[in-house]
Amino acid sequence: MPQLDSSKNLLHSSQPLVVGAVSSAATLEALASDPSLAEGCDLLELRLDSIDLAPDESRPLAQKLTLPLLITARHPEEGGLYNLDATERATLLDTHLDLATLMDVELRSALELEKVIAKAKARNVGVIGSFHDFNATPGDEVLRGAGDFALQFKLEAVKVATTLQSPNDLARLIQLVAAEKRLPVAAMGMGNLGRASRLVLAKCGSLLNYGYVGESNAPGQWAASELKKLLNAL
Numbered sequence: 001m002p003q004l005d006s007s008k009n010l011l012h013s014s015q016p017l018v019v020g021a022v023s024s025a026a027t028l029e030a031l032a033s034d035p036s037l038a039e040g041c042d043l044l045e046l047r048l049d050s051i052d053l054a055p056d057e058s059r060p061l062a063q064k065l066t067l068p069l070l071i072t073a074r075h076p077e078e079g080g081l082y083n084l085d086a087t088e089r090a091t092l093l094d095t096h097l098d099l100a101t102l103m104d105v106e107l108r109s110a111l112e113l114e115k116v117i118a119k120a121k122a123r124n125v126g127v128i129g130s131f132h133d134f135n136a137t138p139g140d141e142v143l144r145g146a147g148d149f150a151l152q153f154k155l156e157a158v159k160v161a162t163t164l165q166s167p168n169d170l171a172r173l174i175q176l177v178a179a180e181k182r183l184p185v186a187a188m189g190m191g192n193l194g195r196a197s198r199l200v201l202a203k204c205g206s207l208l209n210y211g212y213v214g215e216s217n218a219p220g221q222w223a224a225s226e227l228k229k230l231l232n233a234l
């Protein structure tokens with residue numbers, strides 16, 4: 001069920017949204033036959049790199065999903081599986097674009113993926129520029145620079161996922177979401193403070209807040225259904 005909601009509606013939601021990350025073929029198959037597994041999710045992220053199905057296998061499953069879809073084919077240096085090069089990632093994105101409401105590309109790939117980004121924009125698929133650091137949280141100039149890059153490439157939102165090594169790192173992510181007024185921002189921590197960070201950041205202005213459906217694919221995630229319950233309770 002393609003493009004269930006417009007990207008503008010999602011990206012300008014006044015409420016924090018819960019994104020359910022789908023990272024295996026088994027979970028995609030399970031969701032296609034039982035939509036209730038997506039309980040608590042406002043949208044689903046298809047991690048096309050790690051789902052590891054050919055487009056003619058993944059598309060019919062994705063077509064059965066009943067929530068707006070965010071498509072991602074992650075760069076290997078930012079957590080992507082199977083060492084996919086830019087051409088392979090662009091093909092995965094391109095072959096699922098008609099089913100997507102949002103698309104995630106790493107800021108570092110904005111140039112090499114410019115054709116699929118242009119195609120997404122022409123279809124009103126909102127493009128999120130992302131940055132991931134599985135070791136640390138970089139300095140404030142780098143964190144703020146992510147937004148500058150996203151604006152430079154005319155992307156619709158920016159997302160930052162970093163590993164928190166201290167409460168001060170979390171404070172800096174909170175400052176980032178609170179201060180970024182130019183475009184929608186999503187921020188989340190990984191590591192020991194990851195779970196706490198995802199609650200606080202969602203309440204402080206992070207638009208897209210990732211949990212998992214099926215199996216976790218990042219350190220510090222909540223199950224998406226639990227994340228939604230906790231955010232509602234806070």
Ligand SMILES: O=C1C[C@@](O)(C(=O)O)C[C@@H](O)[C@@H]1O
Binds near residue numbers: 021161221
């Ligand atoms: O970039 C992100 C965020 C994430 O890594 C997380 O930390 O929850 C999960 C990924 O699937 C997604 O693409």
